């Protein structure tokens with residue numbers, strides 16, 4: 001019976017449908033039920049895939065957050081390290097600059113091996129008269145050093161310094177040195193006595209470009225270094241430099257006072273400052289060594305304060321202990337030792353209240369420029 005039924009009617013499962021055979025004739029019937037199952041399967045697969053993608057996305061987001069956190073942590077660390085490096089660098093530069101300051105202080109109070117340099121006023125007055133001039137030129141009366149006095153002191157300096165061999169630099173200045181009527185003569189004397197010394201003619205430049213050919217010839221013949229200070233005035237300093245180059249004349253810009261680089265070095269009229277502290281902290285000390293009327297000074301203040309005293313009727317006192325008489329010693333070592341020590345006059349210098357950033361101006365000859 002079963003065989004008979006199978007003979008006339010059989011059912012087989014195919015991929016996505018069933019095949020009915022009736023009396024050998026194959027009939028295909030798509031079964032809705034199977035399709036539903038397939039859709040369900042596919043939907044499940046899609047859902048699974050979506051879940052996988054979502055998991056991936058979640059994982060990705062998590063990773064992104066972790067990376068961001070890591071980046072933030074690293075950035076914070078880098079910033080912290082940079083800040084610390086900056087602080088360390090500041091400390092190092094602080095240590096370096098205080099080391100430099102200490103070296104300078106030690107240098108001031110250390111006797112030099114030779115008299116490296118000295119300066120001498122050949123005039124006291126000036127044709128520019130800058131505010132707070134540290135040589136008090138605006139207050140000075142007209143003065144030209146005499147050839148005799150200049151020769152005498154320069155010969156003595158030559159004698160004391162092994163025939164001038166121990167002096168590297170001499171500065172001829174003032175006041176304004178180009179005002180001196182016997183400038184050429186003075187230069188000749190200086191050169192003959194100091195054959196190997198670099199001799200600087202320090203000038204505000206006002207009179208340079210109106211000089212005759214003779215002036216330039218004289219600078220060249222005596223190997224004098226023309227040394228202008230640049231001021232914000234109507235002088236063509238570039239032309240001066242160019243002329244020196246063209247004529248083969250030694251040249252050096254002494255200082256550029258075009259900016260706010262002007263100083264005010266106040267005097268304490270009561271003289272209540274600590275001389276040793278002042279000397280140690282004073283950049284002029286044992287550097288701007290000044291020769292005046294047979295005496296050597298460690299700086300420019302005691303030799304030139306006379307102009308201030310006279311003009312304002314003050315008595316900022318200068319004594320014999322503020323200088324060393326070049327005719328009372330033959331010993332250069334004694335001189336060098338003297339120049340490296342504080343002097344009584346140091347009590348009048350208000351070194352800690354010095355300013356180095358004043359704006360240049362013409363002097364009104366007011367005492368406040370120097371106090």
Ligand SMILES: C[S@@+](CC[C@H](N)C(=O)[O-])C[C@H]1O[C@@H](n2cnc3c(N)ncnc32)[C@H](O)[C@@H]1O
Nearest residue numbers: 132133134135173174175202203204229262263
């Ligand atoms: C006293 S001047 C004499 C030479 C010439 N008159 C000159 O000005 O070059 C020598 C140097 O001292 C500088 N000096 C004098 N007083 C100064 C101040 N208050 N501030 C800055 N520099 C000053 C001048 O600028 C110049 O370079």
Ligand code: SF4
Nearest residue numbers: 126129130133137175
């Ligand atoms: S130019 Fe100025 S700094 Fe030079 S001596 Fe004259 S007043 Fe002083």
Ligand code: SF4
Nearest residue numbers: 278282285299346349
């Ligand atoms: S007298 Fe004044 S300018 Fe001279 S070394 Fe002493 S502190 Fe410096």
